Amino acid sequence: MSDVATLSHPISALKGVGPALSEKLARLGVSVVADLLFHLPHRYQDRTHITPIGHLRSGREAVIEGEVTASEVVVGRRRSLLVRMKDDTGIVSLRFFHFGQAQTSQFARGIRVRCFGEARAGSTGLELYHPEYQLVGRHDAPIEEQLTPIYPTTEGLPQPRLRALMGQALEIFDTTPSALPDLIPAPLRSRFALPALHDALHYIHRPPPEAPLEQLIEGTHPMVSRLALEEMLAHQLSLRQVRRRIQQDAAPALGSGASLNARFLAGLPFALTSAQHRVLNEINGDLQRALPMLRLVQGDVGSGKTVVAAMAMLGAVAHGYQAALMAPTELLAEQHYRTLKQWFEPLGLTVDWLAGRLKGKSRLDAKARLADGTAHVAVGTHALFQEDVAFHRLGLAVIDEQHRFGVHQRLALREKGEAVGITPHQLVMTATPIPRTLAMSAYADLDVSVIDELPPGRTPVKTVVVPDERRNEIIDRIENACAEGRQAYWVCTLIEESDALQSQAAESTLERLTEHLPGLAIGLVHGRMKAADKAAVMAAFKDGELDLLVATTVIEVGVDVPNASLMIIENPERLGLAQLHQLRGRVGRGSVESFCVLLYHPPLSGSARERLGVMRDTNDGFRIAEKDLELRGPGEVLGTRQTGLIGMKVADLTRDRGLLDSVRACADAVVDNETVSEALIQRWVGREANRYGQV
Incomplete structure (x- = not known):
């Protein structure tokens, strides 16, 4: 050394x-x-003792030692060097397919050899293929004293x-x-x-x-847990550092906007739930402080997050600031735009739209209204935080479906306000319930509110699991539902993550259903369509001009058609629980009884059977999320954007969820010690820290 x-x-x-x-x-x-x-x-590997040759078992790794009795080059289907060795208990063969002359001459009769490998049944009995070996004397080469790491x-x-x-x-x-x-x-x-x-x-x-080998390999040994806890602590501190850095800046202290909110509520055809009121109080408490709000609102599908976000936006507008809502897809962003426009224009507010497909003069005009303050509210995709977009006075940024964005993308909207000396409040929303384990880890920079109550009148969706050989029965069921004035979805999925292949599947399904259901108006939506065409089909479906919508998983979030009461999801065994739950959430949005048919292709694997059973047995998004975490792990549940957590070296958020309370207690204890915090972050997060908001 x-x-x-x-x-x-x-x-x-x-x-x-x-x-x-x-x-x-x-x-x-x-x-x-x-x-x-x-x-x-x-x-x-356990190389700490020598196993007698006679005690070898096929499929087991072992250290053996013995005397060479013969060696020869065997010419068969593959040329190999075959070495026979024995001890007092038995005989075994060593077989090498890659060897040279020097290796051949090593194995002279009478030479003593110690080797390690896996015994397998071969043409000469038990054989060790390409074992690690060394030539030893009678009294040298001590045996390993520790287990051998791989x-x-x-x-x-x-x-x-x-x-x-x-x-x-x-x-x-x-x-x-x-x-x-x-x-x-x-x-x-x-x-x-x-x-x-x-x-x-x-x-x-x-x-x-x-x-205890099993504990070490599974990561449950106290020595491994010690490192996992420290790594999770570093990630927690990194996110808290983001929060502290943001909250060093002043944000506008916003009152409740009571007058505007009262007018808004008076125009709604429904009353807010107690859960919505509770979350609004938490949001208003944040907005009234001169510190930037950093809050995550979780709510199951249909729990009314958009109304809560709208009222928070009104709080900003009432005090002379702008609000922006960013969504991950143009389909969802356009739906939010239509909803907010319908709600806000009667209040005398201007709502503008900004997305990638907005071009030319329309885009320039929208940007000008955002820059001079004419537009009170902006809705769009990631186009909202592109360099050429400026806000007059951005006071609140709302990000929908947070898990679709990286932390740094969410924070980029903050810079739009800071450009004119304002640090905007941030409200992030997700309709994908996040297990407590992940929420405490992935969103440690955010306060968390949960809308845990559905509006009255919602009927739970009944889910049935049906093999695809009963496809014709399901098609008849669609015909009956549409004859009664209802609408239906047919969702196509494929194993391959390919818009092209998914589109082909959806187009083929459209052809088959059109042939079987000539009396129905059927539309098609898939990922390769132009945004304007998708929006037109969705609008026709929402307006009741279409009876049946054939779609890919592009409709997973944001589509709200209360008259749709039947959904068929083809090949559901290929999707995760969270995605199935989101898709199912497109029905059951009205007061009529709704159904979701999971049309699987047999045979089902054990895990697929378990997943579909969970969907059949519960509509509780949080229970589904916990099961999804257990089955698929945090990387799949959070989405690939949350790369800092997925890239943990030692910790596993599923396995190590029991450490979370200890991690938080440790973070509380050391967060004010900048030297220790920074050293922990550098040790475990290092360059990844930039993804946590050093934008």
Whole structure:
């Protein structure tokens, strides 16, 4: 080992690491020596004892030792080197398909060999294919004292080389433990019975023979949990840092806007639920402070989030500020635009629309109204935060379906207000219920409100699970429903994430249904259509001009047609629970009894059967979200935009949900210690911290 190598040095400071090996290690996220210590094994081999040859079992890995009795090059379907060896209990063969003359000459009769590999049934009985081996004397080569770690690796970087490098890193750590300090203060380690960092890393990289392998591999061992907690703490602190940085700026203190809100409520054909009133009070409490609001509103499909957002926007407008609502798709943004225009124009307010398809003079005019303040409310897609868009006085930014955007995209809207010296309040909404585990981790920079009550008169959607061989029965059911004046959806899904293939599936389905249902007006919506064409079809469906809408999952969010009471989802086994729940939420939006038919293609896998069973048994979005997290993990539930959480090195938000309370308590204790907080963030989040809002 180099005399000058330290944990903070580039990995090239270690013995034997040149440019080529440095490049391979970089692929594993290892750039400095300390990174090696956090590159953890994904399994272990037990090489701590020698297994008698006679005790070998097919499919089991083992260390064996014996004497070579014969070796020969066998020419068959594949040329191989076959070595026979024995001990006092039995005989076994070693077989090598890739070998040279030097290797052939090593295995002379009478030579003693120790090797490690997996025994498998072969043409000569039990055989070890390409085992690791060494030639040994009678009294040398001590057996391994610890379990042997197997690390995630990359092409051209064999396990023995990686283990040797890890040995160098551990030796440096032993010599200078202060170079990688224990950043969780001793009182907290004592309070939560956390092992020291040095002990945890040593145990994980060099477990003793009696270590519980299953716990280590599954990540439930206290030594692994110690690292998982620290990593989750770093992510939590990083998001809290975002919050603190934003709230260092002043935001406009907005009163309730009571007069405007009263006029708005008087025009609604329904009364707000107690849950909506409670969440509005929480929002108004934030808006009345001169600190930027950072609040997430969760509500199941149909719980009335849009009305709550609208009233928050009126609070901004009532005090001379603008409000903006950003949605992830043009279809959803246009629906919000139509709804807000219908609600706000009778109050004398101007609502403007800005999306990618708005071109030429229309776009220029809309931008001009936003810049001079003529437009009170702006609705659009990510086009709202493009560089050429300026606001006159943006006081509130509302982001719908937050999980579709990255944190940095959400914060980009903030800059639109800051450009004129105002830090706008932020309200983010999601109709995808987020399990408490994820909400506490992914949105630690936000206060969370939950609309946990549906408006009165909503009838729960009845869900049935039906094999696709009963397709004709389902088509008859659609005909009957439409004959009674109802409308229906038929949703097409494919395994491939391809707009082109999904569109083809939807077009083929349209042809078949048109043939079987000649008396119905049937429309088509898919992802490859122009936004204007999609909007026109959706408007026709909403106005009752179409009986049946064939669609891809593009209708997942935002489509509100109260007269639609029947949905067929084809191949539902290919979708996650959250997406199925969102699709199902397009029906049951009126007072009539509604149905969702999950038309699956048998046979179903065990997990698919479990998912569809959950959909059949419950309409509770939060229960569905918890099950989705359990089945698919946080990456799928949150969506790929939340990359910081998905890229955790050690922690698993599903497995480690039990650590969340401890993580929050630790964050509360160290958040004001900037030195410790920053060191934790750099250790675990590093460059990813930029994704958490350093925009």
